[in-house]
Amino acid sequence: MTTGFGEASAPAGRLERVMVRAPDPASAAAWREYGWRAEPDVAPQAAEHAAFREELKRAGAQIVVAADPSMAWNPDAVYVRDPVLIAPEGAILLRPGKPGRRGEPAALERELTGAGVPILGGLEEPATAEGGDLLWLDARTLLAGRSYRTNDEGIDALRALLPGVSVMAFDLPHLRGRSDVLHLMSLLSPLDSDLVVAHLRLLPARLAEVLEARDVDVVDVPDEEFDSMGPNVLALEPLVALALERNPITRARLEHAGVEVLTYAGVELSKGDGGPTCLTRPLLRDQS
Numbered sequence: 001m002t003t004g005f006g007e008a009s010a011p012a013g014r015l016e017r018v019m020v021r022a023p024d025p026a027s028a029a030a031w032r033e034y035g036w037r038a039e040p041d042v043a044p045q046a047a048e049h050a051a052f053r054e055e056l057k058r059a060g061a062q063i064v065v066a067a068d069p070s071m072a073w074n075p076d077a078v079y080v081r082d083p084v085l086i087a088p089e090g091a092i093l094l095r096p097g098k099p100g101r102r103g104e105p106a107a108l109e110r111e112l113t114g115a116g117v118p119i120l121g122g123l124e125e126p127a128t129a130e131g132g133d134l135l136w137l138d139a140r141t142l143l144a145g146r147s148y149r150t151n152d153e154g155i156d157a158l159r160a161l162l163p164g165v166s167v168m169a170f171d172l173p174h175l176r177g178r179s180d181v182l183h184l185m186s187l188l189s190p191l192d193s194d195l196v197v198a199h200l201r202l203l204p205a206r207l208a209e210v211l212e213a214r215d216v217d218v219v220d221v222p223d224e225e226f227d228s229m230g231p232n233v234l235a236l237e238p239l240v241a242l243a244l245e246r247n248p249i250t251r252a253r254l255e256h257a258g259v260e261v262l263t264y265a266g267v268e269l270s271k272g273d274g275g276p277t278c279l280t281r282p283l284l285r286d287q288s
Helices: 025-030 042-058 104-114 152-161 205-213 248-256
Strands: 014-020 062-065 084-087 090-093 119-122 134-138 141-146 166-171 188-192 195-198 217-220 234-237 240-244 260-264 281-286
Touching: 014 042, 014 104, 025 042, 042 062, 042 260, 084 104, 084 281, 090 104, 104 119, 134 188, 141 152, 152 166, 166 205, 188 234, 217 248, 240 248, 248 260
Parallel strands: 014 062, 090 119, 141 166, 195 217, 240 260
Antiparallel strands: 014 234, 014 281, 084 090, 134 141, 188 195, 234 240
């Protein structure tokens, strides 16, 4: 039975409707400005995204393609998770901590409205928050990573916009500092109601305790597959996941835990440090 928008009721439920944005060839020129690791090769990048969308379609998801032309110059716009949070009642427009992404929420507002998703509100200066730092544990619990992209004011604003929801904040590690992206979802992704994949060595201790208290098992990502985004895995339905193909140890561990793993090539798409969760903004998941 489907209840509400987004994935709060079923963080790893069957993906029914999802928003994506294809990379615009014009955006590749701004790769240095946006801190990408290297310039994306435009043709293979487009082919990778087309193949990624086909995997989503094969999983049964209806795809909503965002294409607001105002973001054509922005290579990060392909990572549609970050500008908004989808709550059961509708969308909250966030305010990215990365200054170059501040126009994305307004661009997606038009796309979301056109897709029938109501807008509940938005964040204003000085609040910042990015979708990669926000993860629903259940319909009444939102995990928030306090990072260089999501500040205390942003977390407080979300608490005000989500009455009745417990917004649990966790300090994320400094790691490589302000210039590098480290989101909460860089560290873990849900696979079922009682299973996540995570890089335990960097997981905040208090968050590890929350998972333990709720009897959530963890598939641990090894150190050598953290930088290649081993923890960044998109649940297509419970125990069925879409992952980057370059993490064989993590894949073997997931399969040992009973997860069916589908893969895609993200060589060009991931040069901006974004994996399958970053490339998608789930609009609807099914809770049966």
